[in-house]
Amino acid sequence: MKARHPLSRAIVYILLLGGSFLFLFPLFWMISTSLKPVEETMALPPRWIPSSWQPDNYWKAVTHGSEILGYTPFLEYGKNTVLLCVLVVVGALISNSLIAYGFARLRWPGRDVLFGVTLATMMIPFPILMVPMFSLFRHLGWIGTFRPLWIPAWFGSAFNIFLLRQFFLTIPRELSDAAVVDGCSEFQVFRHIIVPLSKPALAVVALFQFLFTWNDFLGPLIYLTDQRMFTLSLGLQFYQSQHGGTEWHLLMAAATIIVLPVIILFFFTQRTFIQGVAVTGIKG
Amino acid sequence: MKGLSRREMWAGLAFVSPWIVGLGVFLLYPILASLYYSFCDYSVFREARPIGAANYVDLASDKLFWKSLLNTLYFAALSVPLGLILALALALLLNSGVRGLTIYRTIFFLPALVPMVALAVLWLWIFNGEYGVLNSALSSLGVPAPGWLTDPAWSKPALVLLSMWGVGYAMVIFLAGLQDVPVHLYEAADLDGASWLHKIRHVTLPMVSPVILFNGIMGIIGSLQYFAIPYIMTPNGQPARSAYFYAMYLYDNAFLYLKMGYASAMAWILFLIILCLTLLSLRLASRYVHYEGG
Amino acid sequence: MLSRLVKALALVTLVALLYVGFTRESRPATTDGRVHITYWEKWTGFEGEAMHAVVDEFNRSQDRVYVEVLAISQVNQKTLLAAAGGVPPDVAGLWADNISAYADKQALLPLDDYLRQAGLTRDHYIPCYWDICEYEGHMYALPSAPHSLAIHWNKAMFREAGLDPERPPRTLEELGHYTELLTRRDESGRLVQMGFMPSYPGWWNWAWGYYFGGTLWDGRDTITADSPENIRAYEWVQSYSKKYGATDLQLFQSGFANWSSPQDPFLSGRVAMVLQGVWLGNYIDKYSPGMEWGAAPWPYPADHPEFADVTSVASDILCIPAGAKHPDEAFEFIAFVNSQKGMELLNLGQRKHSPLAEVSDEFIAAHPNPYIQVFIDVAKQGRTFSNPKLPIWSEYGNEMNAAFDSIWLQQTTPEEALSSVTARMQGRLDRALLERSRREGSL
CATH class of the missing domain: 4.10.280 (MYOD Basic-Helix-Loop-Helix Domain, subunit B)
Structure with missing residues (x-):
């Protein structure tokens, strides 16, 4: 209007x-x-x-307060966070695209039921999972390591599966049928036809997954125990609880350091980003 | 043909297999375990021991449970509708054919990108009672400056106010919805001499009502799990637990007091509340939401 | 095809590298043949340095055990979570008031056998500091840096207000009178200086009842937060916010910075009197050198002279979390810290007093805090109290803090607030005791 x-x-x-x-x-x-x-x-x-x-x-x-022990190793936190983001994004891209392909392009018994269950799990609030996950990871010996924060990403997530499946469905079937006639295996179809055509959707998954990991606070708060292994978000909270109320200039500098990469990333990927957000809203 | 479909079945299962594992291990098992724990005395150090519905019974008479729930509902009841209105208003402004649309859109969207911890730290500074820029601005305008995060009457409104800063996501979704509204509907309304308000009321709102519903439900789900920001800005819900939210009490029970059974019971109640509110919204929606083509 | 293979290989290598880089334990290698134990401690700055000196001393003193110390914020919560997650440190430096709740959850290892073997008994300690490490008949920790509390006052501010700078208030009534004289407002009516305010620093908000003869439980199974003594105590608390205005005080307090900084209200001369621990002297030296100050026992209610010298005692403690990999070596280190040498090294560095009964003359002579004897005396004299040893103490403490807030902000009367605490916590305690008896019955 x-x-x-x-x-x-x-x-x-x-x-x-x-x-x-x-x-x-x-x-x-x-x-x-x-x-x-x-x-x-x-x-x-x-x-x-x-x-x-x-x-x-x-x-x-x-490098604040390098006087003995009073040190907040932000560079270390930055490294931890970047590594974690890479692991999560790579895992999410590989797993979710494979899974979504299985849902979108192949027929097998129980597919639609499983897809329905998948959609329903999006309703589950994290607090329900929090306690059993903690005791599960305890049994696996994963508490105090980064594993609880990235390994689950390699097994897919409902939202990403949904997003990619919807996108894969829009790719004309004739393309893959022709490839099958030429003797391509399903994996080759996926790899050489679907993935190249789905770059925008994969970019959205990668972006959201990156943002989620970069921002995540509750996960690191629960699973990370060693202060040297903190992520930037957890590190900033720790820093605030230690030096809050006095050194606002340094606190704001630390906050800026965490915000800036996200904003820079946004400027480079603005179109994908805005489209991604809009699509999630409309399809949902 | 038989051979092909069998091959397809195995291929399909192979593609989906990570999810079958993930769904089982990271979702279905935890959900069932959580339900079981909610009927147990469980502290991690000792095996879970069933105690019937005692956790639920205790919750019913736990004043802090009610207080945290009411705080959360209060926050949701303010922040969700206000957030929807603000997001829609911004989207309408952006959609009115202005020049520099992408610049304004970027500006309004940027705050939504700020990581929650950074956001909390930044607003602690803005709300600071003595040196905070907000109170300096208010007092230079001659408005009495409240103690935003130190006064129990103001702590929740302060959090609502800062949540308005992050409406970017909802705004972008609204904008996409608005851009999909067919122009001919407005033209038809113009021919009828409809006023601006009239067009909003009878064309825009019905056409974007599915988006309002979507944003509303996402807002409800998010605000009922409100955690990181108050955990940092109002630790322990200070002052006087006026900003002690449901997820904070749940977290404290689980990881501070190690009452994991009690926390699980709270998690299930939260889930039921989310489910009820969502169903209620959908129910209301069936009456008011307009889906194109039926 | 080849390039694709290379790409795939590169990806796999990258992931593998990341994985390896990630799972690499940051623990130093134990090539020296010593058992490496990890020790989490809260201290930073010079307090951390003092502990480092003790750790270095221990590492030098023998060649079997090597202690690696790590500064951890919110060390109590992190330790509890790590122990629950099965990956605790070998030694944790927590606070004494964590003991009851954590021990009840079996998060801490009982030390009785170790103590017997090492021949460490209550006689070695100032009794109250041994007692706070005990829960339900077992010892779960040993003290490291203990503290009692005393009123600290700023002599220059006393002088300015026409008070005798050498005479601290002896009764609470005097404290109130001094506060009147020491409080200032600016021309717009905003508070700029306070004599004393019960909400600062706010670390012992649960404890005010004890200075009036109250307790928070009966020692067995009853919560007594709403006893007349406690109600009187919190009426006294509220009398301050009534007199000086809850909103004014809030505004005044909202500008307070982190206490370990030059902007702390006592260190910056905005609050003249404060109930604080033995460490405050160090912070005065560090952030406000040259301030003239004194420390004395906390005042008592004029009608109850028998409550003179009542003090809260607590301590930083060393304990072994359940599931620690090297408990024997951990105790060896804890015992080393608890030797007279270890204790004096640590507490001289931290400028606190030793929890041990026996103290060398050099320790007192060399001690930089001119008032150290005040703190030792109140701890020894026996009118000491510490947090109730209840399994629900973490929750109870938070509940008392919230009640304090609403009393201080005048949202409720002390009677209402405290009876609501009592009701809620009694339910909690009943549940905890019931589950405990069921557990023990089912064994």
């Missing part, structure tokens, strides 16, 4: 600009605080722009 009348257009732009200000301000404030000298964080009234830029706040934040 278009706004045509000049007055209504003016109102629309005023609202958009005002809204943009409100939505951007917290991010601006985070970055501004992260570059301030410590006294200025407590200045009243607040200073919008730092009077002297302190980029080494970032360095201080990641």
